Amino acid sequence: MEARRLSILCSHICPGPTPAPARLVPVPGSSCDSGFSNKQQPGDSNKGNRQDNCVFCKIIRGEAPAFKLYEDDICLCILDINPLSRGHSLIIPKSHFCSLKATPPDVVAAMCSKVPFISSAIMKATDSDSFNLLVNNGIAAGQVIFHTHIHIIPRKALDCLWASESLQRRPLNLDQEAPRLVDRVREQLSLPDDSEDSKGQGSSLTRN
Secondary structure, eight states: OHHHHHHHHHHTSOOSSSOOOTTOEEOOOOOOOBSSOGGGOOOGGGOOOOGGGOHHHHHHTTSSEEOEEEEOSSEEEEEOSSOSSTTOEEEEESSBOSSTTTSOHHHHHHHHHTHHHHHHHHHHHHTOSEEEEEOOOSGGGTOOSOSOOEEEEEEOTTOOOOGGGGSOOOOOOTTTHHHHHHHHHHHHHTOOOOOTTTTTTOOOOOOO
């Protein structure tokens, strides 16, 4: 696990000994405020780097080079140095938040609002017609850099990028599994269900 973490961490910065390409430049320094205090470090199941050692914070502060595609007051978009496909890019907030859950909704909204604009440019530049939008949130989901970021991954037909795309999906059990799942999620969301149609009926399949 540590070797994998180190490999992916290193993939987001360019090695120093070789001359930097013309377009690989340090991002102008800006504040990278911590999204949590030292007493608010994530638990063992979601433990990330401290701000001083965060590779994305270093890029934002101008201490590490990156291929910058877009920048505004809230977020930055850079090329992933170890891409899954040509044009694979990352949208990262300029403030440090260890996970999507820890990221304020207005920051998430600002990042997501740029996705159509940035993804359209990336698809045109790479002659792609599709893209995946991906967030690895938590260790089990593959997150190794604990600074919130969104992946934009350009796709082309038959690129066979995800092995899981060939897996056969299991239909959802509409009689037992789905209603129980809906009830558990609603309980977590604390959403009241006061509609007349649903009173006394439990969860049901809603058709649009």
